[in-house]
Amino acid sequence: xGRDLSYGPGDRVRVLPAxxxxxxxxxxxxxxKSGWIEAVIGRFPNPEDLAYGLAGRPERNLYKVGFRxxxxxxxxxxxxxxxxxxxxxxxxxxxxxxxTA
Amino acid sequence: xxxxxxxxxxxRSPYAARIRAIEALLLEKGVLTEPEVQDSISYMEARSPxxxxxxxxxxxxxxxxxxxxxxxxxxxxxxxxxxxxxxAEFVVVENTPKVHNLIVCTLCxxxxxxxxxxxxxxxxSFEYRSRAVREPRxxxxxxxxxxxxxxxxxxxxxxxDVRYMVLPMRxxxxxxxxxxxxxxxxxxxxxxxxxVPRASATTP
Numbered sequence: 001x002g003r004d005l006s007y008g009p010g011d012r013v014r015v016l017p018a019x020x021x022x023x024x025x026x027x028x029x030x031x032x033k034s035g036w037i038e039a040v041i042g043r044f045p046n047p048e049d050l051a052y053g054l055a056g057r058p059e060r061n062l063y064k065v066g067f068r069x070x071x072x073x074x075x076x077x078x079x080x081x082x083x084x085x086x087x088x089x090x091x092x093x094x095x096x097x098x099x100t101a
Numbered sequence: 102x103x104x105x106x107x108x109x110x111x112x113r114s115p116y117a118a119r120i121r122a123i124e125a126l127l128l129e130k131g132v133l134t135e136p137e138v139q140d141s142i143s144y145m146e147a148r149s150p151x152x153x154x155x156x157x158x159x160x161x162x163x164x165x166x167x168x169x170x171x172x173x174x175x176x177x178x179x180x181x182x183x184x185x186x187x188x189a190e191f192v193v194v195e196n197t198p199k200v201h202n203l204i205v206c207t208l209c210x211x212x213x214x215x216x217x218x219x220x221x222x223x224x225x226s227f228e229y230r231s232r233a234v235r236e237p238r239x240x241x242x243x244x245x246x247x248x249x250x251x252x253x254x255x256x257x258x259x260x261x262d263v264r265y266m267v268l269p270m271r272x273x274x275x276x277x278x279x280x281x282x283x284x285x286x287x288x289x290x291x292x293x294x295x296x297v298p299r300a301s302a303t304t305p
Contacts, residue, residue: 025261027207029234041190044262062261069256078238081253087261 005061005090011037012096013065015088023051026092034096035067038085046089061090148218152183153266154287156193156216157298158280161271170268171195178216187215190263194255196270196294201248203241203256203294204265205233213264221289234258244295267294274300 007013017032025047041064045056069082076082113121127133156177160167170177174191178184185191191213194202206212207230212220223229232240237256241247248254257265269291275283290296 073235077236084256086258087263
């Protein structure tokens with residue numbers, strides 16, 4: 001666990017706006033959105049391979065990523081402090097703007 | 102419709118009928134055995150929100166246990182005799198006077214089944230899954246809960262290998278209640294964060 005981590009808590013990240021056919025665990029509403037690494041969860045077999053009966057190797061780093069709700073939805077009802085966390089695999093992230101939060 | 106069909110069969114949804122057909126095929130082809138299917142059913146039926154309520158009530162009366170529950174959910178569950186055996190991680194998030202948590206799985210219906218059993222039907226609905234991330238406050242209002250002014254709402258979308266449960270706040274005016282009575286206040290909805298436990302829930 002924790003090998004070759006590209007990101008650490010506080011780092012700004014952006015979810016790749018990529019399209020990938022088949023089973024992915026990155027929800028569409030987060031694609032292209034910016035947030036921060038809240039925590040490193042660990043390494044897990046890649047679910048995109050597991051879904052097709054493969055071993056999911058190499059394992060992928062999984063992060064808990066935080067987003068401000070106001071950055072996700074233009075019409076968000078609620079205070080600016082409201083947050084959404086999602087668990088995102090490293091290969092769906094790229095460095096975000098602003099460096100460490 | 103054949104007259105041999107039981108009432109249960111005729112009212113079954115197309116999805117249930119499809120699953121039955123797939124199950125029958127898997128059994129016929131020897132991919133699954135009947136005892137495996139039964140084991141799987143027993144596994145789910147042995148788990149219920151009562152497990153979550155026990156964990157919460159213990160955390161309300163025992164600070165050391167609460168610390169364990171929040172730092173290592175599986176260890177805490179094992180300590181109360183539950184079997185959290187499951188590949189997924191089990192993480193408990195704490196409601197405080199400043200933060201209210203709500204759990205959803207937008208992609209499917211991820212839920213801490215190893216502890217709580219099957220999720221409620223509404224948790225699996227498209228409506229809940231799409232609205233909980235976009236308008237969590239409106240969703241909670243429909244469940245009869247409105248976070249007080251100044252409380253931050255935090256949504257956890259369980260998109261991957263972690264299953265989340267909420268540790269709600271102990272309701273006011275419950276100082277006289279014992280652990281078992283406290284556990285009875287903890288509703289299934291409050292373990293997802295859609296609502297909160299209320300002291301009046303003890304009234305039969």
